[in-house]
Amino acid sequence: MGGYGNAVVIDHGNGISTLYAHMSQLGTSSGASLKAGQLVGHVGATGNVTGDHLHFEVRVHGSPTDPMQYLP
Numbered sequence: 001m002g003g004y005g006n007a008v009v010i011d012h013g014n015g016i017s018t019l020y021a022h023m024s025q026l027g028t029s030s031g032a033s034l035k036a037g038q039l040v041g042h043v044g045a046t047g048n049v050t051g052d053h054l055h056f057e058v059r060v061h062g063s064p065t066d067p068m069q070y071l072p
Contacts, residue, residue: 002048003047005045005048006021006047007019007020016060017059019055019056020055022046022054022055023042024043027040058071
């Protein structure tokens with residue numbers, strides 16, 4: 001995933017996934033099932049960044065989309 005550094009993609013089904021990137025430490029492993037409230041990782045500065053932050057995306061069938069359509 002190139003410039004994202006340490007990243008996690010969560011598959012929510014129905015073609016919807018979320019991306020969490022630039023993390024200093026991952027809180028899960030590939031193929032793991034996650035429960036609501038479970039740690040995904042720690043904010044960091046991995047990949048092509050200039051400081052600590054979290055890059056968050058909602059993707060529909062692999063394409064980034066406006067996350068506000070999917071967040072409560």
